[in-house]
Each structure stands twice: as C-alpha cells, then as structure tokens.
C-alpha cells in the first residue's frame with residue numbers, strides 16, 4: 378500500500394481544514410491555479426538532477442512524491458476550500474456525528490492532484506512509450522486500491538447516517554455500534570481478495586509444471602485456497618502475498634517480476650513461505666492482538682475517564698505506540714517462522730535464500746519494521762539446521778505469544794460485552810430520547826435502579842410534553858423558550874435533546890450554555906458564528922458579557 382502516507386497526511390489536512398485551522402481568503406478558483414503544481418515540482422526535481430544539482434534535485438524529487446498532498450494542503454488550508462463548500466452547498470461538514478456524503482467534494486481536488494502527480498512522476502521516471510504507460514497504469518491502480526478501505530467505510534457510514542433509526546441506535550446503544558463495527562471489519566476481511574482483484578490487474582496462474590508443483594505443496598501440508606494469481610505490475614514489483622481469511626476465499630498472489638526473475642525451486646520456496654503464514658495463523662494472531670490492545674485502551678479510557686483532550690490523545694498514542702512495537706516484533710519473527718516452514722517443506726533452505734538474494738539484489742542486512750534483512754534471515758535458517766532444538770524453542774515462544782494474544786482478546790471481548798450489556802438499559806433509554814419516543818423513555822427509566830442523573834433529569838423534562846414524537850426542531854424551540862426565561866439548565870437539557878435527535882450544531886449551544894452556567898470551562902473552539910440566527914446573536918452577546 379504505497380499511498381498510505383499520502384492518505385494519512387490528506388486526512389490530517391482535512392481534519393485541520395474542517396476544524397477551521399485555516400489562513401487566507403476564500404478563493405475556490407485557486408483549484409485551477411494549483412493544477413499545474415504537481416508537474417512543476419516533479420519535473421523541476423528531474424531537471425535539477427539532470428543539470429547537475431544532484432542534492433537539490435534529490436530533495437525536490439522527495440518533496441515531489443507528495444506534490445498532490447501539497448497542492449491539496451494549499452487549497453484547504455490557505456484558500457478556504459471547506460468554507461466555500463459549506464456556504465455554496467449549505468453543507469455541515471464537521472467532525473461530529475456521521476460523515477456526510479458532501480465530504481466527497483472536500484476530497485475531490487486531492488484525487489485530481491494525486492492523479493496529476495502520478496502522471497508527472499511517470500514523465501520523470503520513464504521515457505515516452507509503453508514503459509511510461511504501464512508505469513502510470515500500475516500506479517493509478519495502486520492508488521485506487523489504497524482508496525478502497527476508506528471509501529467503503531465512508532459509504533457504509535453514509536448509509537447508516539441516512540437512516541434515522543439506525544443512526545440513533547448506533548450512536549446511543551454501544552452493543553449495536555460494536556456489532557456494526559465488527560460486521561464492517563469482518564466484511565472487509567472476507568471480501569478484501571475480491572476488492573484487490575478488482576483494482577489490481579491479476580490473472581490465474583496458467584496450468585503447467587509450476588502450478589502442479591504448487592498444488593503438490595498445498596496437498597502435502599493440507600493447505601486450501603481458492604486460487605494462485607499472477608499480479609501484473611508491468612514488472613515493477615517483485616512481491617508475493619497471501620490475501621483473505623477464509624480458506625474458500627483466500628488467494629496466493631505472485632507478481633510478474635517475481636515469476637520472471639526466480640527459477641522454479643525459488644518460486645516454490647516463496648509459495649511455501651506464504652503458505653507458512655497461513656499454516657501458523659499469523660493473520661488471526663495479529664487480529665487478536667490488535668483487538669485485544671484496542672479493548673485495553675478502551676478500558677484505560679473508561680477507568681481514568683480523562684476529561685481533557687490531551688489526556689485522551691496521550692492514552693491513545695501510548696497504546697498505538699505499544700501496538701506498533703509489538704506488531705513489528707511479531708511481524709519480523711513471523712517472517713522467520715514462515716521461512717522455517719518453507720525450509721521444512723522443501724527440505725532445504727537454499728532456494729529461499731537464493732530467492733531473497735535475487736529480490737534484494739545482494740543480501741544486505743537491512744531490517745524494516747516488518748522484515749529482518751535477508752542476511753539475518755539466511756543466518757536464522759542456518760542456525761535452525763544446526764540446532765533443531767533451538768528452532769523448536771523459537772517456535773514454542775511464538776506459540777506462547779499467539780496464545781497470549783488470543784487470551785487478551787477473549788478476556789477483553791468478554792469484559793467489554795459485560796460492560797455493554799450492563800449499560801444496555803440506559804443506552805436504550807438514550808436511544809428512545811434520540812428517536813423522540815418520550816413515553817418509551819419514561820417507561821424504561823422507571824425500570825433502571827440508580828439511573829444516570831442526567832438521563833433521569835432529561836426524561837423528567839419530557840413529562841410535560843404533549844406531542845407523542847419529539848423532533849430536533851421541536852426540542853430546539855423548547856430550548857429557546859427556556860433560554861428566554863433564563864432557565865439555563867433546562868435550556869441546555871433541551872439543546873442536548875435536539876443534539877441527540879440529530880441536530881449536531883445544537884451541541885455547540887449545549888457547550889456555551891454549560892459555560893454560562895459556570896459548569897464547564899470555556900474552550901477556545903466555541904465560536905457562536907456557526908450557530909443559527911437567533912442563537913448566534915444572543916449567545917455571542919452573552920459570551921462577551923461573561924468574558925469581561
């Protein structure tokens with residue numbers, strides 16, 4: 378996934394733009410002026426190198442890889458792109474609640490800039506002709522496949538957000554939210570092979586000696602898979618992978634460059650290495666650890682219940698860091714275990730080592746986050762041949778790591794389900810308020826022993842409402858009349874109700890009212906300018922008076 382850093386940066390820019398950390402005028406026409414920027418940066422990097430300024434050229438080339446992101450940053454942060462869209466589409470475009478379909482228009486310029494960047498890169502790295510065409514088409518496909526998971530998430534979130542009942546259930550009832558999340562991740566895991574197949578150019582490995590050899594290996598270690606695919610990268614990438622969790626859907630993928638560079642024994646070694654990952658359940662172990670660490674972080678957040686955003690961020694960064702270290706540690710050792718598996722299947726480590734040599738050029742000892750260097754991997758196979766007992770100890774250690782991961786995951790899931798089940802009656806009462814079903818909320822809160830005081834208070838407020846089904850407009854009108862009576866507490870409660878019922882801007886009213894009541898400190902982000910008109914004028918005045 379070569380475009381992940383770009384996508385992460387793009388997301389950060391988006392968040393900053395939507396949160397209003399922008400400078401400069403609202404100038405949407407800058408989009409047109411920025412279009413030539415990727416070509417300008419990338420080609421000037423090449424020309425500098427060509428003219429002998431190698432260091433400057435190299436620097437500009439590195440910057441050039443991010444020229445699409447750079448142009449997007451200028452548009453969003455300095456030319457008011459988000460602001461303009463809000464005004465011209467009447468769109469909300471904020472980070473609260475479910476993402477709305479209009480986010481497509483926010484991201485759209487980035488897609489154009491990145492495609493232009495890919496075109497510029499193809500011109501800088503290949504001479505005109507079929508080479509350049511295949512370079513461009515390969516990178517466009519890689520870019521498209523990186524977009525698949527976030528696009529799927531946005532599409533499903535958009536669907537959930539557009540259905541009022543489902544949205545309220547997912548937001549208020551933790552068990553429902555968790556079920557939707559699990560279904561989403563599970564669906565992605567199952568259908569990932571099909572999605573990749575659609576965006577990458579692949580075809581079945583034709584029948585012949587090689588395919589028969591692979592099938593014999595599969596049979597000897599009882600490995601089932603749907604297919605062996607050749608990945609057409611225009612000979613640009615020597616890589617192999619196993620994709621998919623279910624035996625009926627998983628496929629082994631070998632790239633065209635790998636097939637043309639390696640001989641039959643080396644390819645069998647690579648294939649066995651991939652089968653080794655599946656044999657030792659490496660992906661389920663990673664998933665178990667990831668879910669386990671995620672749930673532990675959730676417990677830490679519940680236990681300390683930090684109110685300031687920095688503390689929440691600190692806990693999340695600490696857990697993400699721990700997960701990253703653990704993931705890297707395991708990944709490098711799982712690679713060794715898959716190597717060991719391949720050596721046992723073929724009866725020799727030689728083909729795998731020579732395959733690694735060919736892929737890496739000469740064996741360098743260059744480790745990455747996920748792999749040890751080839752030299753270390755070759756040494757490891759030597760050691761295992763000389764000391765089988767040591768190899769056994771190594772595998773037992775990994776087995777304990779796997780079991781620990783499963784244990785943490787199961788423990789976390791049981792505890793989390795317990796907490797969610799415990800909170801279910803309150804969650805469903807909140808959901809009833811969110812749907813405006815006051816009789817049901819009144820009925821439910823009766824049956825809870827020691828309900829959350831704020832929930833109890835909110836339900837009590839609905840007792841004197843005549844309508845059977847409340848709406849957010851209705852609740853906001855009530856908040857307004859309580860505000861006119863200077864009953865801040867009641868006004869804040871009705872504004873919260875409007876927020877629960879889908880008016881996301883009402884949350885800002887709640888925050889300002891709570892500050893005016895002296896309950897919450899004022900945060901810098903409170904800006905009444907984003908409020909609807911009667912509230913905007915009055916709350917701006919009240920805030921100014923309170924600040925003096």
Ligand SMILES: [Zn+2]
Nearest residue numbers: 650654712715
């Ligand atoms: Zn591997």
